[in-house]
Each structure stands twice: as structure tokens, then as C-alpha cells.
Amino acid sequence: MTELAARRPATRPRRNLTQMVIADLRERIGSGGLQPGDKLPTEQALIRQLGVSRTVVREAIAGLRADGLVEPRQGIGVFVREAVRPSSGLSLLSEDAGKISSVIETLELRAAVEIEAAGLAAERRSPAQEAKIRERYEEIAAAIARGEAAEDADFAFHLAIAEATNNRHFGEFFEFLGRRTIPRSQLSDRGASPVRTPAYVRQLQGEHETIMAAICQGDAEAAREAMRIHLKGSLERYQRLRREAR
Template identity: 50%
Template sequence: MTANPTDTSAVQGRTLVAKVAEDIRAQIAKGRFKSGDRLPSEAQLTQEFGVSRTVVREAIAALRSDELVEARQGVGVFVLEPPARTRRVFQNADLARVSSLIEMLELRTAVEGDAAGLAALRRSPGQEEKIFEAFDAFRTSAEKGEPTAETDFAFHLAIAEATNNPRFAEFLHALGPAVIPRRAVAADGEETVLPNADMRRIVAEHEAILAAIQNGDEDGARAAMRSHLKNSQTRYRSILRAPR
């Protein structure tokens, strides 16, 4: 089906807004802009990022909604004190327990399924390359029999970032690499070693997700991700029922 040019333009606009907002957010996090500092003017930001004023305004609006900056009439936009930390999300999730582990996998199935579909539609060439590199690192670790939780998480995070909706990446960052089940269920906090046949299936599932994203297949990417995470639920129900 041929894409509607208007839809493509809208997606590109959302992508630019997300990129500018994330870049400014990162600069605040790294200390380039500290609490109380005034951000560069709208004209300066437009020139710095090579985007329109509309994109800059929407990016600033996103930062305002996150309470990172505030606009002062006639003065400019200023960086705010970081908001007080609230109770850490998911802090009651004990991922060593089958109930919490399956709950998180069900939640990830819902969220990451849509993330994969959006990544298939919105990814940039650079983001697609990052997904491929993460998959290649994961596959290499698996083939060598090395721990794969970190590279597995990096693959899922690269897909979340390729949605160009920062909330998906924030969701995974809130969970962290420990949400990868074979690390979560290990008694020593390292990583449960899976049978070679299981690891080959997991690599194949990741490859199916990658292929669908590279082909721009929204429905296929969503289905491949959901299948992978549902299969994970089945795998880890079996592992957690076995003597440990």
C-alpha cells in the first residue's frame, strides 16, 4: 500500500520533535544547561538543530510537560530543578518470583509489540543500523556461549528508540537489563544458562523481529515481537517450575 505523503510528513515531524527534545534533555542531564540556566533562544535552537521554529516550539512544550523547563514571559525558557524523586516504578516486582516475572513479560508483550510496529514505520537509517548491530552482538554472544542479557536488552532498547517516541525507551530504562528473564531468575544474580536449542530459538525470534523492521512490515514486526515475548512466558514458566 502506498503511504500517504501527508502521513509521512507527520511522522517526520514527530521524529524531529522527539530528536530535538531528547538532545536538549541529554544536554541538561550532562550539565551543559544547569538548573536556573536560560536555554538558547528559539532562533538559536532553530539554527543549531537545523529545524523549523514549529519543531523547536513543540520540543520545548514536551520538555515543559516533563517539568524540565519553564517559559517566562518576555525572558526566555529556563531549566528547572529536577523534580523530586517519586517512588520507583515497579519496585514491588520481585522478578525471581514466577508471578512477577510473567506479569512483566505480559506488560512487555503489550508495550513492545507496538514499539516494534512503530519502529518498522518510523526508524531512520541510523536507528535501523543500531538495531542490526545490537542483534549481531546478541547473536555473537549466544553463539559463543557468553552471557546475553545485556546484548538482548540493548536490542530491545534500540527498537524502542527507533519508535521516535521517547516514552518507549523510558519504559525500558525504568525496567533495566534485569528484566531479561534469564538474568532475573538466576539465584546468584548473574544469568541462567539456557540449553543451546532454546538459545537458537531465541536468536531466530530476534532475527524475525529484525527482518520485519528492516522490511518496514508494521504488522509483521508487531506479531514477531509479541510471539517472542509470549514464547518467553512459556519458556520461563517451565524453568521456574523446575528444581533450581
């Protein structure tokens, strides 16, 4: 049993467990215990080592993936990525992600890519990819039921759609943006902000359901429109928040 498993109280909330697993794996990567190119232990191995559930492990991997630390390779496993050193021209990665203006710019960029990704996913998804989109949707629902903001599960849902385009560059683009794809996670210091309330998160989940249904029905135009409404609605809410903050 690892130190993490030994110190884990039986009643610790899953969100805390997810963060503990993320911290454990980050420490292994940062200390050189896991080098770039190394394969992470399997889900079952991590479950045994850390004494947590499969869902916690998957949420932790999604969090590490959102931060660009690991990448999955289909049918092989999850691997530690090479450290990315962005050039000075990549202001998207170097500017203050916590600024509402940066959130708005990122949402505009996302809309340009993800609206089309939703349509392609509706046309090209495999049965396994469709099942993965549904599973990620259910993970968001479970997090909301626990009263959580569900940022990691939200990222995983959108990433599953990008992967269902069967054009690897959509997924690569989404991973490049990382946690910026879920802007409310960048504004966590705003406390009772309307972009982090339970009502707001439930509204987003309703939009997710509409996107998922259109993709699973193979309706490309409906999927594009549902994603457009989802992202444009978020964009308008953040624009309103910026106006109110002035």
C-alpha cells in the same frame, strides 16, 4: 594507564572485561567522581583509559543504562542520571525480581508495549536506527558464539527497537524496567535452568532475527506478530517453569 588497564590479562574473556568496565564506572559514580548530570568520557577516551575494545565499552554502557545509571543524549554523549527513588506505589521496582511470578508479570507488561513498538519501528525507523538494530543483533550473535548468555546485548537490541519508534516514551519505559526486560538475567542462580541453556539462547536469537527482518522490511504487521511470538513464547516457557517448580 589506569589500574584497570594495568591489571587486565591479555587473555581475559570479554564478558569479564565488560563487568570490569561496569564496576569501574559504577565506582566513579558511587564515589562522586561522576556526578548526576556529568557526561561520561567518550568511547575513544574510555578505550584509551581502560585498555579495552569499543565493543566492551558499548556493552558496559548498555549494562549501566539497563540499570538506570546513565542515559544517552543523541549527538551529545552519555550522561549520569539522577538517582531514582521510586514511590511506595511502584511495586514493580521493589518486589523480588528473582521470583518467576514477577518475571511472568513483567513479560505480560512488556508484551502490551513492545508488540506495538515493533510495528511503529517498522513504520518510522530511520536508516541510522535500522543500522543500530542490526548492529545490536550482531552483538547478540557474537556473544552467543562466545558461549555467553548475552543479557546486556539482548537488552540493547530491544532498546534499539523502542528508540526506533521515534516516540521517546517507549525508550523511557524500557529503561524504567531496566534489567527486568531480560528475565533470564534475574534467574542466574538457577544454574542449568532451561531459560539459560545455549539452545534456548539460540532459539531467542532466531526470534530476534525474524523481528529484525520485519522491521527492516518496513512490514509493521509482521513486526508486531514476530514480537508477539517472541514475548508470548517466553511467557509460556516461564509459566511452564513455574509449574514444574511446584
